[in-house]
Amino acid sequence: MKRFRFALLLSLLAATLFGAASAAKAQTVGLYVTATGTRLNIPNTSWIYGATMGGYFDSNRFTFLKLKPGIDARGAFLFGNSNEALYTAMAGPRISFHPKKIHIVPYGEALFGLGNLTYGEGYPSYTSNSFEYQILGGADIKLTQRFDWRPIEFGVGHLSDVNGTYYPKSISTGFVFRLK
Numbered sequence: 001m002k003r004f005r006f007a008l009l010l011s012l013l014a015a016t017l018f019g020a021a022s023a024a025k026a027q028t029v030g031l032y033v034t035a036t037g038t039r040l041n042i043p044n045t046s047w048i049y050g051a052t053m054g055g056y057f058d059s060n061r062f063t064f065l066k067l068k069p070g071i072d073a074r075g076a077f078l079f080g081n082s083n084e085a086l087y088t089a090m091a092g093p094r095i096s097f098h099p100k101k102i103h104i105v106p107y108g109e110a111l112f113g114l115g116n117l118t119y120g121e122g123y124p125s126y127t128s129n130s131f132e133y134q135i136l137g138g139a140d141i142k143l144t145q146r147f148d149w150r151p152i153e154f155g156v157g158h159l160s161d162v163n164g165t166y167y168p169k170s171i172s173t174g175f176v177f178r179l180k
Contacts, residue, residue, distance in 0.1 A: 027180060028058040028068070030140075034150060034174025038078050038086060041167050042119055048086060050078035052172055058096050070094045072109050083125045086168065087116040088132055103142035110135055115159050117166070128161040140176055148176035 036052045054074025073091040090113030097106050115132035118125060138153030153172040158165065 027060055027070075029055070029179040030057075030148070030176045031055045031179065032150060032174055032176040034153065034172035036076055036078060036170055036172040038076075038168050038170040040084065040086070040117075040119065041169070042084075045084050045119055046081055048078040048080040048084050050076065052076040052174070056094060058094070058098075066098050066100075068096050068098055070096060072111060074111065080119075083118060083120055085116075085118040088134075089113045090132065090134060092133075104139050105142070105148075106137070106139045108135075108137045115157075117159055117161075126163060128163070130159050130161045132157055132159045134158075134170075138172070146178045148178065150174050150176055 032052075032054060034052045035049070037047050037049050039047050052074055053076075054072060056070055056072040058068040058070035060068065070093070071091065072094045074088075075090075076086065076088045078086045090111035092109060092111035092113075094107055094109040096108075099105075110133070112131075112133045114129060116127070116129050118127045120126045134155045134157040136153055136155040138150060140148040140150050142148050151173055153170075155168075155170040155172075157168045157170070159168065160166070
C-alpha cells in the first residue's frame with residue numbers, strides 16, 4: 001500500500017510538472033534517469049543505491065544573462081545492503097545557465113517533498129514518512145539535439161522525524177532526453 005501511495009504521489013508531481021510545461025509557450029522540457037548513490041549518515045548504515053527519475057522544464061521567457069528559471073519534479077528509489085531504503089517524491093524550482101558556444105548546461109535546484117525512510121537490521125526496523133528537502137547542483141553535456149549526458153549531480157538533503165534529523169548526501173550520473 002505504501003508503494004502505491006508513493007507511486008500516486010509521484011504521478012501527481014509529474015502531472016503538475018508537465019501541465020505547467022505545456023502551458024508555457026517557450027521552454028526546454030527534459031526527462032531524465034540517473035543512477036544514484038546516497039549516504040544517509042545514520043550509524044551502522046552504508047551507502048544505498050538505486051534510480052532517480054524525473055523531468056524538468058526551463059522557461060525561455062524570463063531569461064537573464066543566459067540564466068533560465070524552471071521547475072523540476074523527481075522520484076528516487078534507493079536500497080541498501082540490509083533493510084535500508086529511501087523513497088522520495090519532490091518538486092521545486094531550478095535555475096540553469098545556457099551558454100551559446102559551450103555544450104555544458106550547469107544547473108541548481110531546491111526541491112521539497114516527501115521521503116519514506118526505512119533502516120535498522122532485523123527487528124526492530126524503523127520506517128518513517130517525513131518532509132524532505134534537497135539542494136542539488138550538476139551539469140548536463142549536450143550529446144545531440146535531444147540527448148544529454150548528466151555526468152555528475154551532487155545533492156545534500158534534510159529529513160526529520162521523531163527519532164532524529166538526517167542529512168543524506170547523494171551523487172548521481174545519468175542521461176536526459178529533451179522533448180523540446
